[in-house]
Amino acid sequence: MTKESEGGGILEKLNFNSAAALISIALGITIFALIPHQVEEPPVFFGQSSSGISPKLFPQIAAVGLIVIGIAYFFTSFRMNEPNGFLELPTSAYVNLAVAVAAMIAYVTLLLPLGYALSSALVAVAFSVYYGSRNLLGIALVGIGAPFAIYYLFTRVLSVSLPPLPWG
């Protein structure tokens, strides 16, 4: 028998699902509070709305839904003993994930100043080397061949625009 199902205080029964349920309730309350400030009202002609329903109706339904579902989910969460996938990860995995997300952020930041091909080449080489590749030919293909091939595919074959190289 798991600890959760043996009874005990509420604090002992809390798990990541309980936290997700509380976030749902908080999100619902926040949305509800934001609706009067973040949703425009349509003009009224001759005392009649032109749209049939207010643009606030669906956000209000969603906000109430988040609160109601959040409450039900919170009480159900005490009986749920799903594994938390984050707890199974070694510390190195968090480092790898942080590097990957940082690389993606850098990629998007550099996309416009450096252009698609150059920023892609940098990020592809970085990813490939960090991933463990030491094969120069493979790195060159992914780091140089692929960015320029994709750039060519989109800009020349499909005739759409990607950020060009800084020198044009």
Next chain:
Amino acid sequence: MLDLLSQAALMLMRLDVILMIAAGMCLGIRVGALPGFTTVMAMAIVLPISFFLEPILGIPFLIGVYKGGIFGGSIPAILVSIPGTGAAIATTFDGPALTRKGQSRKALEMALVASAIGDFLSSFATVAIIGPIAMIALMIGPPEIAAILILSLLIIVVTSSGNFFKNMLMLLIGALLAMIGQDPIGAMVRFDFGFHALQAGIDLLPLVIGLFAIPEILLAMERRESSIVAGASTRPEGDRLRWADLRPCLRTIFRSTALGGVIGAIPGVGQVVAAIMGYSAAKNASKHPERFGKGELEGVAAPEAANNAVNGPTMVPLLTLGIPGDNITAIMLGAFVAQGLRPGPQLFQEQGALVYAILFSMLIACVLLLVIGYVLTPVFARLVTINKAYLVPLMLLFAVAGTYVYRSNPMDLWFMIAFGVFGYCTRKLSFDVTPLVMSFILMPPLEYAVGQSMLLAQDDVFGYLIGSRPITVAVLVLMPILIFWIAYRQRGRALA
């Protein structure tokens, strides 16, 4: 009608159409054969390519990826007991046992033939019935559409994997994301938080690429595994499939095709359920059920015919009502919309020949699957192990290019990363993002249909529904019964 069909056939008499389907199929089989990478991910990444091609090239290209991907998942399932895609889970019951017996070539060819037959027959049935269904769909109005959309969303919630409340939470988050921008009736600005870029709303592309492709990259990065099945033999071995092997399995293939076809038409159920049901039905009907799980060819034919038979009928709710049944058809919907084609009954009136040409391309894709699969399966089989150090950056490059090109808006790239991190977290915490994607897509038409219905009702909703809309009332009354029945069946299957 005959005129429409002949126009459709003429539209397909082009070599580039065949080549695009073949290219999509090779890509689909390749990605499907890679354990850990899904067909949905492949479709999300190549979706933007389809935007800039003619509809008759772009959409069949995606159909090729779809069909190839579903079959491709069976290759590692048979050879190394790892399903390349979720749809191939049931193929691991007998496929690896056949490989251990030295009959992997026969198992792969059985998977191919069963997939092609299942897919072709269900696609043929789809072509035959979709026209009359669209005619019926033309007769329904906003109240019926609203009721059907609500029903579809609820079916998706109860049929998605995981807890009901978690699925509902995902559905509501998807609904709120869809509400950012302008409301679909009066174009009133909602939740822009003072950012001009948010007034156009969130596009489907960063959402699907973020939720389906970026998490795969992050999952691969976690442990930086360069090769998945080191040292395993992935060379197909043994005799080829003969008519004498296939003939006893035909009954099973037809049964699985029927099962998969019906399941495909129901939103939210999908290939995994079809494959497991097809396998169970074959085992129940067999005179030698004890052989199943120990290397029975029928055990490969049944799930493969069933999971590929889902492909065609998923297009029925998509094309006739604009309701995607799963993540793959949600991506297909994105492709249609980007081409200026809004799936729904009107599409058959306005672009009937094109719709039928796309449907015919599904049949061509099935024939191509047989040819390409027969020739290239041994090649793809040897590539089951690939160095992810090259594949992961390649995926990222495509994801960024694909997200950017549609609107040339850097904000979409930030959304893509944000949805990617969110999608990764949902995987780790056992949330299914399917209800989120579906509600994101279906919420604007639902809100529009409800608004139209309220205008029609003129402040007397109950009187209007009961007096003038019996179908809506019937759907609304039957909705809870149907939902409880599906939930009950799902629970029973999960326990089994």
